[in-house]
Amino acid sequence: MQMFELIICYRKHLIADQIYEIRFTDNTLTLTNPKRPDTPKYILPLNWSSQITWQLTPKENAFGFWTSPKKFKWFHAKQSDLLILKKILSKFVSFTKVQDFYEATEHLASGSNSQVYQVVRKSDKNDNFVTKCITKEAIQNSVEKMNGIFDELNILKQLNHPNLPRFEEFYVGDGTYYIVLEYCRGQSLNSYIKELKHQLNVRIIQNILWELLQGIAYLHSLNIMHRDIKPENIILNIQEKKIDLKIVDFGLSVKLEPKKELKKCGTPGYVAPEIINLKNGKYGLESDIFSIGCVFYKLLLRKDLFQGETQNEILSANRRCQINLQNLSLIHIPITAQNLLSEMLQEDPRLRIKATSALQHSFFRENFRISTRNIPLTFSNNRASFLSQKSNTKHQQSDDEIVVDYFNNELPPINQIPVFLEYHKNGQKISQNQENLNSQSTDSKFMFRNVSKSTG
Known part of the structure; x- marks a missing residue:
């Protein structure tokens, strides 16, 4: 738990307001009378089932929660103190009334039980956020599915790495759950590859794979498996000589x-x-490395490792796992790339290379000529530092049993758009009829990202 200066709050009463000190002990938030410090008056467990409501306006600054099934109580404090408290609690409890803090601007992606919207934070008009909206109806009172959301939140709140999205807050509405995250600007790796009219330069592939492995190595250091590494879940933001890569969608992690x-x-x-x-x-954790190997193969050849006309055919080829990499030499794939790819795609997970070892592979120490047809990307400072340090170093079940979420790039019906906020486009409120008429043209302007459903 993050340490902070003691926060004082009070409850309003007819005769005299009651002062309380806010403390954290053993995964609980306690409100204690300063005269009786050893006897907390109110105790709130620090878990996602606990909900806090905020009032942060020019006229009212308070937070409140249910102290019993029938009693909801408000506690008042300075707004600056409450903002600190809200920031700390965002990693531990749920909030209510997301519409008080965020405003939707654009629909970005669809999943089997969720939608993703870009949102603007009302307090400072910062648009660097997205909200993953999960309908409560999709959960259907399932303890397993609800625990899946909590597991996703517990993973997201741990992440602190430039190649992974930053978690902000979790809100509970009347019919929807809202996970607020950093907005990862750019396009999916899948879209990037599709738009190319030529093979990727190996130097660019080095950069992309390096950033991807950095993020996965960090996840694995926390003993976290992503379990859905694919080009659709890799977001690239390429500007001049710099590439930013984010691994997204932790619904299956x-x-x-x-x-x-x-x-x-x-x-x-x-x-x-x-x-x-x-x-x-x-x-x-080795399973993530195999998935990265499949991505690496697509980067090198611009086609999928396992192919088929239907998803079942692709899955069957994936299950057979008959991989032949001998033809890579015929199309001038560098031998170091072939070796690394082979180590990633070992069928036996015990023989597969680890993320940290892959980052030390000779493939990343090889200087390839940069083609003028491609964007001349430079390596990150971390990679440059690594290279200088290493320069002297030698070196039979049915197919439908698997949980699969297929990407749907269509906007949801207007009556399925969450009602947590008034719908906006370009800062202007619009009616549902207007949105319905404009949805097709608007839909094609924005990059869509897959949102996998949460499972154990």
């Missing part, structure tokens, strides 16, 4: 625990064979 039983999940064409052929509920 899981933190490994000794006795945790894992399920089949992922996207056909990028799933590790041990997941497709799962028998004992066990697999490890």
Whole structure:
């Protein structure tokens, strides 16, 4: 728990207001009378089931929560103190009334049970946020699905890395859950590859793969598996000589625990064979490396490793895992790239290279000629530092059992757009009829990202 200066709040009463000190002890928030410091008056557990409502206006500055099933109480304090408190609590509890703090601007993506919107923070008009909206109806009182959302939140709040999105807050509405995240600007790697009219320069592939491995190595250091690495979940923002890469969509991510039983999940064409052929509920971090290998293959050849006319055909090819990399030499793929790809795509996960070892592979120490046809990307400072340090170093189940979420790039019906806020476009309020008429033309202007559903 983050330390902060003692915050004083008070409850309004007819005769005399009651003063309380806000403290954190053993995963709880307590409000204590200063005269009786050892006996908290109010206790709020610090978990996602706890909900806090905020009033942060020129006229009123308070926060409130249910102290019992029938009693909701407000506590007042200085706005500056409450903003500090809100920032700290954002990693531990749920908030209500998202419409008080954010305003939707554009629809970005659709998933099987969720929508993603770009939003603007009302307090400072900062538009560097997105909200993943999950309908409560999709959860249908399922403890497993609700725990899946909590697991996703517990993973997101740990992330602190330039190649991963920053978690902001979690809100609970009447019919929708809202996960507020950093807006990762750019386009998906899938879109980037599709738009190219030529093979990618190997120097650019080096940069993309390096950034991807940096993010995954960080996740693996926290014992977290992403479980859905694919081009649609990799966002690139390329500006002049710099590339920013973000790994997104943690709906299928899981933190490994000794006795945790894992399920089949992922996207056909990028799933590790041990997941497709799962028998004992066990697999490890190596599965992400296989998925990265599939992405690496697509970067090198601009086609999928496992192909088919339908998703079932792709999944069947993925399950058979018959990989032939011998033809890569015929199209002048560098031998170092072939070697690294081979180590990533080992069918036996025990033989697969780890993310940290992959970052030390000779592929990243090789200087390739930069083609004038491609954007001349430079390596990050971290990679440059790494290169200087290393310069002297030698170096039989049915296909439908897998959990799959297919991307749908159409806007949801207007009556399914969350009612947590008045819908806006370009800062102007519009009616639902207007939005319905304009949705098709607007839809094509924005990059859509896949939002996988949460599973255990």
